Amino acid sequence: EVQVIESGGDLVQPGGSLRLSCAASGFIFSSHGMNWVRQAPGQGLEWVSYISGDSNFIQYADSVKGRFTISRDNAENSLYLQMNSLRGEDTAVYYCARTPTPNVVGWVWLDPWGQGTLVTVSS
């Protein structure tokens, strides 16, 4: 079964840092781009970042550029999101999601999504 599972969400103070992880299974991880998408409480969806299978192509939303860093470890089938200088508006459920088309660089649709991990930025 193709599956992605996020972890690492927590309560953090404004200005603080947090690292999210996503463990993937059931597919050839290195062949697929991966993504982080977030959803603020009661709000819609916002694409945060994309990384290609070989990590050579990375994109960020303007709202997180310079503060967040996406990375992956293909040997460990894991995706990461390092979040620095956190703000209240970063409070959201963060979803890890796979780009389902293998060996294609670029963003398309997402499938599957993990269950999400909650990041709360508050003093």
Add this chain to the structure above:
Amino acid sequence: EIVMTQSPATLSVSPEERATLSCRASQSISTYLAWYQQKPGQAPRLLIYGASTRATGLPARFSGSGSGTEFTLIISRLQSEDLALYYCQQYKSWPPTFGGGTQVEIK
């Protein structure tokens, strides 16, 4: 950034009736459009990509159509389990953007 606008915000439909959801892009996106279903407390689930291709295992009562700037998701015979928020998403250009969602309620 391409803005996606969904209508209506809330749709109330009787069981076995047809639900029609609309999604409009602020500029042409060809057929670079996906639809997702999000049930309460759950992650989004892919329904449609390429504007009209159903995801694996999706019941045939779900269908997508459209191109350019106007798109439609139809649930032909609404079931109680279809109660959910439905989002459209464009992937024509970065950043991929989502519509604000349509809440489907069972009348």
